[in-house]
Amino acid sequence: MTYAPRAAKAYEVWVRRFDDFTNKAPEALALGDWTAFARSLDGRFAPKSLEFALNVIHNYLRFWHEQGRLRQFPLYLAKVPKATACSHNAATEDEYRAMVRVLERRGDVALRDLAILMLLHDTGMRVGELVQLEIDQIEEDLSAVIRTEKTVQRRRVFWNPETDDVLHRWIVERVNSGASSDWLFVYEGAEAEQRMTTRCVQRMVKRVAKEAEIARRISPHSFRHALIHRLAKLGVPDALIAQIVGHGSPHSISHYTKLSRPEFEEIARKQFREMALAA
Numbered sequence: 621m622t623y624a625p626r627a628a629k630a631y632e633v634w635v636r637r638f639d640d641f642t643n644k645a646p647e648a649l650a651l652g653d654w655t656a657f658a659r660s661l662d663g664r665f666a667p668k669s670l671e672f673a674l675n676v677i678h679n680y681l682r683f684w685h686e687q688g689r690l691r692q693f694p695l696y697l698a699k700v701p702k703a704t705a706c707s708h709n710a711a712t713e714d715e716y717r718a719m720v721r722v723l724e725r726r727g728d729v730a731l732r733d734l735a736i737l738m739l740l741h742d743t744g745m746r747v748g749e750l751v752q753l754e755i756d757q758i759e760e761d762l763s764a765v766i767r768t769e770k771t772v773q774r775r776r777v778f779w780n781p782e783t784d785d786v787l788h789r790w791i792v793e794r795v796n797s798g799a800s801s802d803w804l805f806v807y808e809g810a811e812a813e814q815r816m817t818t819r820c821v822q823r824m825v826k827r828v829a830k831e832a833e834i835a836r837r838i839s840p841h842s843f844r845h846a847l848i849h850r851l852a853k854l855g856v857p858d859a860l861i862a863q864i865v866g867h868g869s870p871h872s873i874s875h876y877t878k879l880s881r882p883e884f885e886e887i888a889r890k891q892f893r894e895m896a897l898a899a
Contacts, residue, residue, distance in 0.1 A: 634676040646689040649681070654698045674700045710845035711838055716741050718832040719825075728793070733824050735783075735790040736805060736816075740825075740840050742779035744847030744865045746770075747818045747840040753804040755791055768866035775866050852877035 641660065642653045657677070661670055678700055685695045716737075723734040739750060748769045757764045763778045779787070791804070799806075805816040821840055829838040844865065851861045858870035858877055867873050 630672075631676050634673045635680050637673075638677050638680065646681075646684040646687075647691050649684075649690060649693045651693060651697055654681070654693070671700060671702065709836055709838060709842050710849050711741070711842040712846070715829070715832070715834050715838060716843070716846070718834065719828045719838075722828050722831045728789075731786065731790045731793060732805060733828065735787045736821060736824065737828070737843075738783040738786055739779060740843040741846070742783050743777035744844040745777060746844065746866070747821045749866075750840075751803075751805060751816045751818055751821060754802040755794065755799070755804050756802065758787060758791065758804070771866065771868050773866075775863065848873055848877060 638657055641657050642649060644653065654677070658670075658674060661673060665673065678695075678698060681690060681693065681695055681698065684690050685693075719737060720734065723730040723737065736750065739745065740747070745766065746769045749766050753764065753766065757766065759765075762781065762784045763776050765774050765776050767773070768775050794804075794806075800813055801815070803813075803815040805821075806813040807816055807820060808814075818840075825838060825840050825842075848861060848865060851864065852858075856864075858874055861877065862868070862870040862873055865873070
């Protein structure tokens with residue numbers, strides 16, 4: 621098996637950590653070493669990172685098992701816990717409007733950030749997709765064709781007239797200021813304008829949410845989840861929602877939409893009406 625450079629580097633790091641922790645040859649490893657290493661990571665890493673690390677070590681141990689060198693270690697007893705990723709909070713409409721008001725009070729100086737926020741809300745784009753937008757991708761019919769970040773396929777995203785007005789005001793400002801690149805969202809670097817990074821957008825959203833006195837954590841992804849919930853409440857099928865937001869499969873968003881579908885509540889409450897009639 622071969623790995624991409626970044627994955628290979630991460631694999632190497634975790635194997636080295638395990639070897640340093642146990643300080644044993646494969647022949648001397650026991651199940652207790654696996655358990656102790658897993659416990660040493662608990663609480664120090666996110667659940668998904670912990671799952672990844674233990675999968676790496678499990679593959680590493682399987683290699684030694686196949687070489688006949690794990691003599692005291694019943695590998696089948698080493699279980700990798702399945703992690704559940706922490707869900708991003710879905711931004712509410714009240715929270716979104718509060719953040720918009722913060723930026724509107726700043727006037728044209730915040731035009732770029734306002735356009736970013738409104739596009740995130742309307743389109744549910746991943747932040748990595750948003751920062752790749754170029755000026756000429758913005759079409760007159762209030763839409764753009766973008767490259768989906770995870771599948772590399774193309775999809776069309778749409779926004780409302782209010783967002784379009786802000787977006788075109790920002791584009792006019794970019795052009796009038798003598799834009800030196802085609803990127804839609806930029807910042808002034810030390811010597812020239814630079815494309816906005818995902819980290820720049822994340823920091824901006826966090827800062828604006830704090831100014832809007834939103835206590836809970838709001839990230840760019842919160843607006844993606846909010847769009848998924850809004851579509852589910854409208855009764856849009858999961859398969860169509862997946863296409864709209866650029867998910868590879870409707871199954872990958874079902875754990876979001878099941879919390880928002882009105883028919884789920886209707887079915888759950890139907891039993892109580894039936895019980896009342898039978899009483």
